[in-house]
Amino acid sequence: MTKKQRAQTVLAELEKLYPEVPIPLDHTDAFTLLVAVALSAQTTDKKVNQITPKLFEIAGTPFKMKDLEVSEIKDLIREIGLANQKAKNLKRMAEILVEKHNGTVPQTFEELEELPGVGHKTASVVMSQAFGFPAFPVDTHIHRLMTQWKLTSGKNVVETEKDAKRLFPEKTWNKVHLQIIFYGREYSPARGNKEKDFLTKMLFAE
Structure with a gap:
């Protein structure tokens, strides 16, 4: 199988498994998605979904978030990793959204990536899932599986994203990146039993 054929096989099998893919992070609009990501x-997404309902109840808009003290935000998110830094980022992010963007989430990669705590992957998720812009967010799951399926030899997520965009049709990007994440969690976890990983076996069957 060529690399292109492997990509087509992956696409076809993932579409059978996951014809519909919910966004794993609970949110109600672009701002709450940005915060959750x-x-x-x-x-874990599961942990984020456990703590965001209370956070969004109190600070579900940039206007409300910016009015909280960093210590108050930290208290609301203390169960997740890097809570200290994330609390500072959320407050400053909210301030910038209000000061520069009238409290709305901008719809460009450049403006999103200027926000504290927002890297290219986070911006890609927001652009694709909140605004429908073709993007291919690559996290560690996708990087691992793309490498495992020999669809990339990228040494980092930047290279993997380029390869993914080259191999998969643009119209599939917003869906297939989620399908790969779901597949990884269900069939090919980073640690643990890989017996269920039929897709890798199919791609490299003699």
């Missing part, structure tokens, strides 16, 4: 760094 920023909080999810080095933390």
